Amino acid sequence: MIEKKRILLVSNGFYPEISPRSYRATELAKEFCKQGHSVAVLSKFRDHNYADFLKEYPLTFKMWKKPVFPKVPNIKQKPLAIFSRGISRLLSLLIEYPAIEDMFGVKKSLNSETDYDMIISFAVPYPVHWGVAWSRSKKHRIANIWVADCGDPYMGDVLDSFRKLFYFKYLEKWFCRKTDFITIPIESARPGYYTEFHHKIRIIPQGFNFDINIKEDRFPTNSIPTFAYAGGFLPGARDPKPLMDYLITLDIPFKFQVYTKTPDILYEYKNVLHEKLIIYNYIPRHELLKVLAKMDFLINFDNNTTLNSPSKLIDYAIVSRPVLNICQNFNEIDILLFLKGDYSRRMRLPDVKQYHIKNITQLFLDLLKN
Numbered sequence: 001m002i003e004k005k006r007i008l009l010v011s012n013g014f015y016p017e018i019s020p021r022s023y024r025a026t027e028l029a030k031e032f033c034k035q036g037h038s039v040a041v042l043s044k045f046r047d048h049n050y051a052d053f054l055k056e057y058p059l060t061f062k063m064w065k066k067p068v069f070p071k072v073p074n075i076k077q078k079p080l081a082i083f084s085r086g087i088s089r090l091l092s093l094l095i096e097y098p099a100i101e102d103m104f105g106v107k108k109s110l111n112s113e114t115d116y117d118m119i120i121s122f123a124v125p126y127p128v129h130w131g132v133a134w135s136r137s138k139k140h141r142i143a144n145i146w147v148a149d150c151g152d153p154y155m156g157d158v159l160d161s162f163r164k165l166f167y168f169k170y171l172e173k174w175f176c177r178k179t180d181f182i183t184i185p186i187e188s189a190r191p192g193y194y195t196e197f198h199h200k201i202r203i204i205p206q207g208f209n210f211d212i213n214i215k216e217d218r219f220p221t222n223s224i225p226t227f228a229y230a231g232g233f234l235p236g237a238r239d240p241k242p243l244m245d246y247l248i249t250l251d252i253p254f255k256f257q258v259y260t261k262t263p264d265i266l267y268e269y270k271n272v273l274h275e276k277l278i279i280y281n282y283i284p285r286h287e288l289l290k291v292l293a294k295m296d297f298l299i300n301f302d303n304n305t306t307l308n309s310p311s312k313l314i315d316y317a318i319v320s321r322p323v324l325n326i327c328q329n330f331n332e333i334d335i336l337l338f339l340k341g342d343y344s345r346r347m348r349l350p351d352v353k354q355y356h357i358k359n360i361t362q363l364f365l366d367l368l369k370n
Contacts, residue, residue, distance in 0.1 A: 106131025152190025
């Protein structure tokens with residue numbers, strides 16, 4: 001019989017938001033709740049009715065207050081668009097705005113929380129960890145142990161076009177000193193964190209519930225080669241340009257479906273490819289899995305670093321479709337082979353069993369034994 005624990009999850013992202021951090025926190029909350037633990041979730045304010053969610057998962061759900069300061073408006077008309085993006089980028093680089101508000105919201109909300117067995121906070125954004133560190137003290141421990149879960153490195157991040165300014169290292173080291181454990185999804189990301197805290201690092205991958213009925217969609221019957229990508233883009237890292245530049249030269253039928261919230265980089269190619277390129281916004285994960293299962297193959301745009309591994313590869317593995325990995329040394333022959341149904345150069349995907357949410361929750365609970 002499982003010994004019931006009191007667990008507090010603190011996350012900027014949570015259901016119904018579509019993001020890796022939201023999935024991370026939501027899946028853990030649901031599974032801990034299913035196992036009979038006493039679960040509380042603290043998240044940012046969102047205008048969503050949680051009545052149905054809380055009927056199915058009877059956890060305690062709280063939100064820190066709505067942001068006081070407005071976001072920089074996203075203006076699309078030039079030249080104001082360049083100015084607004086510049087201001088937004090500058091504020092983010094200098095003071096982590098608007099994410100910095102999470103630090104204050106978390107700190108204030110945690111002042112009244114106590115007597116938990118474990119608190120797990122999730123980043124990105126990292127101000128969530130900073131808020132926990134600010135609230136936690138010798139007199140106000142909040143929980144017996146604090147686990148700072150990190151999807152990607154902070155000061156060690158190599159995907160962003162700009163490195164974090166030097167003074168943020170003091171914030172990172174501050175929260176790392178105060179936390180009991182730092183959890184990261186892959187061993188190869190360890191060098192992205194300060195060596196003085198490596199003894200606190202534990203490897204706990206992303207976790208998902210596999211109980212989704214997609215078996216009937218496992219055998220695509222597309223009349224023309226149909227493939228898909230789901231996720232964001234980062235020029236120089238998850239960069240679609242090499243693939244798209246080649247696709248616009250092909251005079252053969254195909255259909256490329258892209259699910260993203262950063263579509264701007266694709267618009268120039270849409271004007272050339274027309275119906276061959278179909279761009280969608282993000283859709284709920286259970287719906288996306290069924291779509292991906294109908295594809296002839298899937299696309300992964302490589303991060304070109306060992307410090308980050310996209311969680312989408314777990315979903316790709318679940319639907320059992322061949323995956324073409326697009327990296328910096330993209331070979332045009334690869335896409336031609338895939339379009340012809342030759343998947344011999346497919347990407348090797350991880351064994352999905354290790355990502356089952358039951359195994360992941362147990363890895364977190366094991367930290368209470370240390």
